[in-house]
Amino acid sequence: MAEYSMTAPLKPEDVDKLRAGDKVNLTGFIYTARDAAHKKLVELIKEGKPLPLPLEGQIIYYVGPSPTPPGKAIGSAGPTTSFRMDPYAPLLIERGLRGMIGKGERAPGVVEAMQKHGAVYFAATGGAAALLSKRITAAEVIAYPELGAEAIRRLTVVNFPVIVAQDCHGGNIYREGQRQYAR
């Protein structure tokens, strides 16, 4: 298991070298979106309309932060369960999305799209939301402010800690790790 510091957005060669179980510290820009925003993005793509965020090389973080208290960049911001985004993710990956951050295993359809188009799925520690929010230095709502916690935000992250959960070569730490420690 390797450890990397990487800049977001990701380059295809970044995605290619990552293997399930690797530790990555991300620095740069990532976008937030969860259920409601995904539904809207996929509708826009299907209607052939422009999206409120660029997808090429980008990372989407599945998070609905708690409200921002005064003097902070963002409230607590840990990952939400990813499988709820599984129906939408393949289309976004096809349009250039390179990374996703969430928690829990992804569906075969998502894995297939990741392998075909070159994308990686990272796990952040669910419930380590206060710690993760300290690695977010700025947050700006860029679409759907009416969705509140579910609005699309652009986050500036510095050494944001994630683990490669499922890579673009079929590696899956949920399967491999659990098998290794089962008795």
Add this chain to the structure above:
Amino acid sequence: MAKAKRKSKTPARGKAKAKKPAKVKARAKRAPRRVKKARPVKKAPRAARKAGPVSPLREISAKKIADVVARLSMEANYDLEHDVLEALERGLGAEISPVGKEIFNQLLENAAIARNERMPICQDTGLAVIFVDLGQDAHVTGGLLDEAINEGVRRGYTEGYLRKSVLGDPLRRVNTKDNTPAVIHTRIVPGDRLRLWVVPKGGGSENMSKIAMLKPADGIEGVKKFVAESVRIASANPCPPIVVGVGIGGSFEQCAENAKRALLRTIGSAHPDAFYADLEGELLRIINDLGVGPMGLGGRITALAVHIEAAPCHIASLPVAVNINCHAARHKTAVL
């Protein structure tokens, strides 16, 4: 009869047996006299009421309840209780997977940041689940109990910058914007106090909960299989390391409520019934042998504890419910 009475006085003979007929006899004799006496007794409270309030009820103001619920909602979300912190420390010591250890360290650091900066431990600050034990000699004044609790939740979640995650209707799905209504479970208990538990419950772990109406023939093995299978299927989604609440027996809804009530118990405390204490230990071993590990990434610690709450049940039934709590096992309690 006279013989029996005399015999009862000798210490060598069973007292209880000999006394019974005597008591029945005495009651039968006194009964008509009691009916006559009942009338003046009934009149007494009416007279007392006219004279002024002599209620033996202890009064607890609705405002005080709302204040306490508001405070506990915030504290529960910022400040992990000692039992959870100690269980995380023990987990860190016992985990052998390097990734698992790293996650335990993150969780402990996270708890410290949350406490020091008064930030939510987790962004999902949950449905506000409130358990209430209301003494039957206590009287809530100046408002309704449930409204006072909801007022407290509204204030705590708004003033505390906690996330509002409640929809007014499950299908029309519009956010109520103040995290109400709370889910309130009230029991009437002896005494004149009111005890509250505020237990914010996140969606990720709640969604992985399950109930089954097993056949009595499935027995204890069926219970073990169902609990282990529920945790295996839940895998990473409820944010392991988890606390597993298990309801066994009762009716369908009682079993589910007991699974949640089991989460109120202090982590690390032994079940008062040795039979269930053993079963909890065995279930914990079975669950940790699944290898799910912290965040489901593989490891030896999947659960910090298994808590069982059993209840009497129907001859034809064996209900089992599993309510999973994440490591953000938030709970605060207060007595008013």
